[in-house]
Amino acid sequence: MNAPVAPPKRTRRTKGGLTLVDVARVAGVAPITVSRVLNSPEKVSPDLVQKVRAAIERTGYVPNLLAGSLASTKSRMVAAILPTIAGSVFIDTVQALTENLAAAGYQLILGQSGYENSREDELLEAIIGRRPDGIVLAGIMRSEQGRRRLQASAIPLVETWDLTPTPADMLVGFSHEDIGQAVAEFLYQRGRRRVGVISASDERAQRRNRAFLQAAVRLDMQGADGKIPFHTISAPGTAAGGRAGLRALLADHPDLDAVFCSSDMVALGVLTEAHKLGIDIPGRLAVVGLGDQPFAAETYPALTTVHLDGRKMGQIAAQFIIDRIAGTPIPEVVRNIGFTIVERESA
């Protein structure tokens, strides 16, 4: 039974790609030495480093990071999961993430979950299956199953753009409830008494709206019929949705004197429709957006809006993950970065 069996000759599967072994042969060293030159050159004598670098140069070798990741159980990839990237407010966050992660040697992989959470499950499998060293979520993970899978994966996780008493792991964001309340109070202070809302239907917007409505009722800013006029559009909100929303609101509530929009894009639509209808802004109607997108300061009139620091969230999220991987203690794993109402001309 112990008789050695003649080893069957197998064809190599290699696609002819250059490997570390080839470079080692060219440089006249062991493969592991090439690996060390790549990953920890300080552990290799200068002349060997020299030799190996020359061999890499000569051959045009590009290390296979997939193989490295498998062996080291470190993928040097971080995943970002967004509802959608189109017309989205998360772009600054993604930009900051990419920049900060790239500087630390990490690559971003992007997943779009859709606002309907339709593909969330398979997306999560595709992401976790690639064993990223960290995951950044735009928003919070609300599905209980999703949370369990993420926690079971033990991958460092950062939720963003929201605040919750029960974060799955780390969190950087702000309170949507606080925004709704703050905008209502802001409009009250500016003398507005008949407010309305035009909003996309996503969950975060709805929480802002709820807080806005509560504060508005408390401050007695209802319409003549005792209600706060409300128009819902599908997420993500568009300028066209804002235009339709303003017409709908005014049809039933001609005495409206302020509108809170779920995004700057929606607010832009409101401004445009108001122009068309000959409605003076801010004279007759105040308009407040959300996001402080680059164009918000350049509309006519300039848009009063809620500034959210997307870059900062991206930067902090990246740092969270880098620190967690490095084992650096993180004093506060939940960071509320707040928001500011930027008062321009439209309100």
Next chain:
Amino acid sequence: MNAPVAPPKRTRRTKGGLTLVDVARVAGVAPITVSRVLNSPEKVSPDLVQKVRAAIERTGYVPNLLAGSLASTKSRMVAAILPTIAGSVFIDTVQALTENLAAAGYQLILGQSGYENSREDELLEAIIGRRPDGIVLAGIMRSEQGRRRLQASAIPLVETWDLTPTPADMLVGFSHEDIGQAVAEFLYQRGRRRVGVISASDERAQRRNRAFLQAAVRLDMQGADGKIPFHTISAPGTAAGGRAGLRALLADHPDLDAVFCSSDMVALGVLTEAHKLGIDIPGRLAVVGLGDQPFAAETYPALTTVHLDGRKMGQIAAQFIIDRIAGTPIPEVVRNIGFTIVERESA
């Protein structure tokens, strides 16, 4: 010399993660059967599929795609390389890419090269090192070294948002020269005779501008001094840049009657500044943007602009890569999808 050496006992390095072997043990089958259930269930008998699926469910197993990629030399990842994602025109393309690739089981990895091409080389190494099954470039690869590395990697490549007689591989885009010429002719037909340009400094914009200037000179649309006024801002263009640009142009050329802007965002700034200065648009000044971003139809006045179909480019690029991987013959690897001038109110 051939005496067998006692095998040294090594500790397993495994981090306690669940593997395919564990699932196989639970299901009472060979590891390869689990692999088949995951990748080609039609080759496994229904009752074994059943058993294995149950074991996967029970254990919460998530396949390690890194290991699968290494073994199969297929990563099921596609890389997109952009100058920058912030305020960028490429977002629709990225969105369409992600959607179409996800539907085919591919994940997107994102790389930002910066407009300065500063990090392009290390980015390329980080991307190629991950052995994506395809690479999509926003723009064309101009660096000779970059082209060589990409070609040496033999990874299917799609250049986008441009046209070149010498594509590195596949290409879907449109001619920036044609745009410049078409816009000049459009303005001429609308009776404009004193045109100017406000443009970001990126290379594609400059080619549009060159063609625009040539056509404008040919059509005798120069200013009184025989020159076409020109204002350059840094890339990517912003509304603030557009405002500054309009002031600069008018200072030297008060008789200007049309402006061609390098992006809709720049054009938005021009509209806003014109409002401030009391300049009637389109009465005294025509404004043309580029990109037909969602807000372009909703500015006041609505922006005349060049429509570029970012989604279509993303969709075609995804299809190119999917077909190439599948070995499907691709009749035309260079696709000019053209552009259209969308005439609205501003010109």
Next chain:
DNA sequence: TTGAAAGCGCTAACAC
């Protein structure tokens, strides 16, 4: 400081 051997977790290639 350098190297040999043994994995990392999966799939291709080849039997039965």
Next chain:
DNA sequence: GTGTTAGCGCTTTCAA
């Protein structure tokens, strides 16, 4: 249909 074996290209572990 199912299983056995030998890699994929790298890094960890251990030894010198």
